[in-house]
Amino acid sequence: MNLKSTTITILCIVSIINIGFSQAPPGYLGKKTTLGIGIGIPTLQREKPVDASNFSGDNDIDYDFGITPVLSIELTRAVNRFSSASLTYSRSSVGLNLDFLAVNQANPGSINEIEGFLNANISSISLLYNWHVQRKGHLAPIGSSYIFGIRNNSINPTDVLFDRPSATSFEDLSLKSKVNINSLVVGWSHTFLIQDIIFIKTRLLFAANFKAVKIVKNDYYSVYDDIQEGYNFSASERLLEQEAIQFEISTGILF
């Protein structure tokens, strides 16, 4: 994370913990904060990350589809009788099969198409507002709640593998393709308590992505996307679409 994101995150954590309203909420027996870890399962199967061992004899890249779980850590604090705020950090590793259209710097007029595979880490920070269900009498931070929030997704490619392992003309391909995309998140969760200390939370989230607001400078390649059938930078969006609906289960402590 860069300095700006870190600062914002720390400010959010401090605010959540120390928000002083005119009247403190009761929480659950006075306990207003939960800290937990969880695992999320995106809706669709996605390509798993690959390495050199995935090359087949004819230089094709073998890759699998499968469950690529999202690991998360979350801090939630009751801010009102029936509402709480959550700060979540989650991370997952995925892969993406792409056709690259690369421009040879040595020969700018020439454009070549290369099959490749992108491994990327997706890190997300979410700030969520949980509106606990009054009709059920669920006081924050436990029970059922509707969720609204925003999420900042940072897609950070770690490596790119090409079907032609040596392509000196393409050595200049250095991908600085880290992309930040924001999403609007809505969902539903239910928090159960065990022995008044340990919680188990199940959550269903829906995310709608905004357009990428920043494309890193010096991107000198565009990507042909088989699914989208076009040259655009939609790979990151397609990665995130796979996380559009996510089921999570987490556990932690209430204090």
Added chain:
Amino acid sequence: MKFYIILTIALLTCTLSQAQSPDLLEPQGKIPKEFTTNSTTKYKTQLANLNKKTKSKKGKKNRKDKKNKKQFLLESNFAIDDILQSGLVLFNDPATTYVNKVLNQLPDKRSRRQTTKPKAYVLNSPAVNAFATDQGYIFVTLGLLANLENEAQLAFVLSHELIHFYHGHSIEKFAHSKDVNREKKSFNFNKNKNNLSVDQKLFKESLYSKRMEEEADADGYKIFKETMYDGSTLPDVFRILYYSYLPFEDKPFERSFFEDANYTFPNNLWLDDVKAIEPMETKEDKHSSHPASAKRLSKIEQKIKSDNSDTKRLFIVGEEEFNKIKQKARYQIPFLNLYNSNFPEAIYTSYLLSEENPSDLELKKVVGKSLYMHAKYLNYAKQNDIDYSENYAEVAESIQGESQKVYHLLAELDVEEALVLAMRYNWNLLQSNSKDTEIQGVIDDLFIEFASVFDNLNKFANTAPSANKLEESDSKTKSKNDKIKSASGKKGYWQYGLVDIATDANFKKEFSSARRVEKMKEREFKSHTSSSNYKKRKKENKLDVKKGKALGIKKVVVVNPYYLSVAEDKKANTEVEYLRSEEKQETFNEYINDLGKKSKLKVEVLDVASLKSNDIETFNDISNANQYFSQQMDQYNLSLTPGFEQGEMDLLAKKYDTDYFLWTGVISLKNSGKGEWAWVGVSVLLPYFLPFTLYNALTPDYDMFYYAILFDVTTGKRSVLKTEFYSTRDSKTMIKSHVYDTYHQINTRRK
């Protein structure tokens, strides 16, 4: 339900040491075990006995019979324990001790069926009645003791109830009722229909019940005959029971009780001739559970004819003791009528006793409180356009005997008249008892009601009405116009009601103060949204809804926390889950105690089930507190009203070092709810919903009602913290969460 938060106009400025309490019968000594043993234990003991007795009985009929009896034991144990813990049952008091002495005069008829000896308790109720339970308790009401003429009559009543107990009538009646309800095709009056109608069922049940009553009369008389009691006055027992709707005496109610030289009711308010007491009805009511009293009377007369009563006596335990208990029972009746908001009866029965006790302040206070409450209800009804007097008038027409005068008077009074009557009576009472905090409390509230009806005291005469009689004597010589002029200038009788009072400096001062507050309320109402007070209150109400209240109170007393668990079966019949209710009650009490320690609020719990045998003081405290709560909830829509025994509540507040008492409870309803499998079908298409929809479909639907109402018992001000239905199960987490939230709202302060 509308909730009003009303500004407290005047606080009681009394010293608590001046609070008096009437000398009424109340529980004393050690608390009997049956009052504090939990119902589940009693049920299981009786169930074990039932299983032992019916072990060898086989067959479908016997199984059904056993099932009915099991259900009876369950329901009756819990119902009886509700009565025992209600505070209405007296024990170790002079009346109960006496009744048990009389019971001991009767022969011991224990058998294999009933091995326990029954116990008698007196019920703190003005109703004229007695009943027995299968558990071996005979309850006799104070109303009955107030009406009986001698000890022999009491002995016969107890004999009758003993037969109900020894013959197991309660359980047999219950089982029979279940059979009748199930009876569909086996017995029909009308061949075209398959089911017994409601009318047919009631008729069948009443036949059975009447047979049991006749058996109790006949076999009860056999027990009675074995004693030395004289049966010659037994027919009067049935007369007493038949005329139980009448007060214990019927003496002329004199106008002078309320009137004086300055204040005289017009003729339309006063009945000179009352409705005569009607002769006993001989026709049998086909739906009544008891045979016609005339028939029972006639049967008993036949029996006693053949018996020689020369050596028999009307009193064995003691005539003096009987009369003493009867007097005590009678003394309690006006108070019980007041607590039941039966104001005409309260006034009339106080009047009956005041002849022998003319200086008894407590009886006068009953009259004062009754007049005050009647005026308050009238004022509320008028402000809210409700018919209060009309119902009263209908009842008044049907009343027999001298008490009809009181009913008629109260029915005919309009608001101004009722307020003046209440004010003059209570003000005069206060003058001779200036340190009495209860009378002061009534007066303080009466001024509020007064100020809402009268703008000023100008309507009231400052001179006595006798000065105007000179004018009346000239009526023959006056012209028509002069007569019209003098008629329009005449004051109504009630306008003379405050002569000698309205000129009192203290009276004027209190009235002015009450008027100022009333004007402020009127201004706020008119200016409505622009008033700063209104805006401030609106903002606070919003915050209360959003964040909960913030009362800043350090200590509360929680009175008898309550738990009820109810389940709906597939046919949508609702049944109480008695065993679960009691189990949950115990854990609820634990939470109430434990969470008090967790929160910063000091909590003291008053709960009958947790009392030891020597905690009689606490038992009576709970009873007084519950009576106060019951009264306040009955008068929920009225403005702040002092308790009928406000003195007792002031003492309680001092004893427990807090003015704040909390009533809280949970009612859980398990719906029969067929699982919502349709959603499961939908979620097959969207698998991520599946865990939620499956959980929803597999678990039954629950609703939970949680209430927490806090009273400042010295002022009557209430804060309704929670009265909410939640569509959720009464899980441990939910209950604890809301108990803690309640305490949090009581204790926390808004920054």
